[in-house]
Amino acid sequence: MFILILLFILSCAYYVYFRQNRKPLYKFSQSLPNTGYLPILGHTHWFLGGPERVLNNIQHLANLVEDSGGISKVWIGPSLYIVSLNPEDVQKILENCLQKDSSYRFLQNWLGNGLFVAPVDLWKAHRKVLLPVFHNRIIDDYIDVFGEQGDVLVERLRDRLDKPKFDVFKYITSCMLDIVFETAMGEKMDVQHNPDTPYLRARNTVISIIGMRLFKAWMQPDVLFNLTPYSKLQKENIDLTHKFTDEVVRKKRILFEENCYEQKLGRRDLLELLLDRETKFTDEELRDHIDSITIAGNDTTALVISYALLLLGCHPEEQEKVYLELKGIFKESSRCPTKEDLNKMEYLERVIKETMRFYTVVPIIGRQTQKELKLSTCTVPAGVGCAVLPFAMHRSKRIWGPDADTFNPDRFLPEASAKRHPCSYIPFSYGARNCIGRHFGMVAMKSILANVLRSYKITSSTCSRLKIEILLFPVLGHMITIEKRH
Template identity: 35%
Template sequence: MLAQIFLVSALIWMAILWWQNRGKRDLCKYIKSDIPCYPFIGMAYKFAGSNEDKMKTVMDIGREAIKHNGWTHLWLGMQLFAVACDPAEVEFVVKTYLEKDDVLKFTQMLIGNGSIFASVPIWKPRRKVLAPTFAPRKLNQYMHVFQEQGAVMVDELRKVADKGSFSIWKFMTTYTMDSICETTLGCKLGVQRQGDHPFLQNLAELAELIAKRMLSPWLHFDFSFKLTGHYDRCMRYINAITDFVSKIIKSRRAALKKNNNTSISDEYTPKPFLDLLIESSGGAEHGYTDRELLEESLVMLIAGNDTSAVGASFVTVMLSQHLDMQEKIYKEIQEVFGDSDRPITAEDLPHLKYLEAFIKETLRLYPPVPITARKADKECVTPAGTKLIPGVGVVIHMWAIHRNPRYWGADAEEFRPERFFDSPPTHPAAYMPFSYGSRNCLGYQYAMMSMKTIITSLVREYKVLPASGTSNKEPLRLQYDVMMKHVDNYEVKLQTRSH
């Protein structure tokens, strides 16, 4: 009897959902997709399998959007997403819809109301407090951190140089962890010398679980997610991460109170982001609460660490695949530094123009965050005539935007850094590895400074060669777990340069 009641209730519930979604189904008549879609599960079946299979599906959806003049659609269960890859349309979307879609808010288990995914009423005032902390003048003060930590990484790489293939990922992620903790929290961890840190291990495991939940409609509901073993694992990782950061915040706040709200800093030890946040939000007594500081610190730690590490690791692999371009970069570095071994300074970075173009081209074809999403909270018609209705999610497909031949030309799939000199994109939203619009990533310049510094340090000391057994040809095999990463774990070989 109970089974019958449950079955009848489920059928009624599905019928109601089917009726409520009639407007969304009508929308699909105009936003085309040739990917087979089934009742109630939609295209969720396409996200089964490995993380590489998931990324292949993300890429297939992007190609659909390019094929259908910049738009396609995706059903995840009963939720419809309109997928955009035309920069002009994307610019309209990000200006019209400021709320992040609910599918992205599963990260709130960790970062709470952190500004990256916070609702608009919370995001707006926090953005005003955060923005001044990323001013170029303040970022330049962190240059010595990137330089010092880069020198440590170069030294650690001596253990694997001239010895065959290895993964650069561990070295990049520990470099960015040491850099981001010193610049954000004001503490020196020394992870590069010690090996993996529990924070990195917990974050990697948590990211995989969040990605699994995002792409599994049956796990979108809190009650169903809590019935799985994934929930307990998530909470274990979250508690470990937040405990680590919370202890540092409490210690830093106490030190500021003792020093009358004044950070102990000078030319060589500038104020970390945490101190700047405390001061700009009202001071140790009246500023952000420990919870608010935790949320924003986690945003900077997670976004800053993973984005820079993934980006720099992809750049390293591309250096190994394009030895002629790597030689151009090395010659450019020699023009700036000569045969000296002096440290890199902020004043050197603008002179490394070809390196910057190489990094930009890598991020164009391999953006660490390939997709993001906004929530349509009102009806509107885009400049191209696409109608969007409330309740629909809008996926902004950066991977496909960066390959859209309408804006990047017939060679959009080719790796060609020179395009940023002779044929830059014709629309500002055509290049958005760190998103676009008022909710873009504030840490874009920070990430570029970090990547330019570490790649310069690497190329000054080593020649990067393809890993043994690789074809030395694109495209790279990719996988998706919130970030887009390399299936082969960024394997390369290093050859020590003779000076």
């Protein structure tokens, strides 16, 4: 009995201390509109349910935020977030808050201190070293790989000619995996012909456990997660993926130390380039960076390509314009796209940009204030989460006009883009911690789409049911049918 009373008193004391310590946070919270807030629960109930329901709730919350003046608060358990759909505020957040939100910690067991999740100080030092490795000149050397793998994809899709509709995503994601593995670590995996290996299964298992944990409030504390069977499963599969990359890094380092690169002509993969930088990374740091790059670069690009096919399949006029542009560039040639060819694909580039507006594959970006941040209508104290919702901003009628829900690639004509605030369109985020692979992604997506759309005519129906599983997925898949172009 005495112990129970003591525990009760200690808990009360801790609670008072906890509240007292966070007084500035509560004061700040009271100054913001109470959109969708319930006493005690805060907004936690908005994040319960499956991935489709959670996305719809977030969209609904975003509409409320927009109606209440563009800035609001969200309490998830004990964590306070501000949400803003205002491009000016979003610019301030993305320029000033370089620390990722605490929810990214679920990725840390896997990606360690890779760029994607690294704490700010380490990130600053490492981003400087990685930037030159993603230079346009280096990406130019990978254009042949994009073309070769695009050809394999076209060949594989032949099986689906004139057959019932099918989910194109699994074909595209295998193609992108082959591209990122070859360019990032020089591994020719041939996933397109061997999609089911223990390594890939392990990778998918880890991604789905982390995705599930992000939106299941009760799985978030480590003590509770460690009681579930998922904890062991996650550890086993992370170990398996680490073993794979460790082995690649080990072999590359031996070659590097034997000076084999000096005799190596032509293209170098990203890992070789990183080994050759003046700043020497440890094997573990190299593994973290390479794993982060292959994970950040694969499903993102594969999703945009699949969504572009889906959209063109139900917008035949726009698809015809892309086809005519490609016909004008390639004439009767079936060569892989060269750098010059890709530079000429202006309409296709607008289609890709509009696809990333319409279906924003990284729907949420989470940051944290480390010091006070002055926004248009309030000053956010240190230690507050900042949720940026590109997927909601990209469909905002206030930003894009009354036809925001219409697919129109010409929104991205240079004169139309110049009139918009730079943060009204942020598929690759914005500021110093934006996507380091955006040029890589853009060139790869153009090359793959050019190969597929030259060969096949796509048909599809619209897709409106979406879900959030870290990235934005269609509930019913990317279903299309294809017929041969003559």
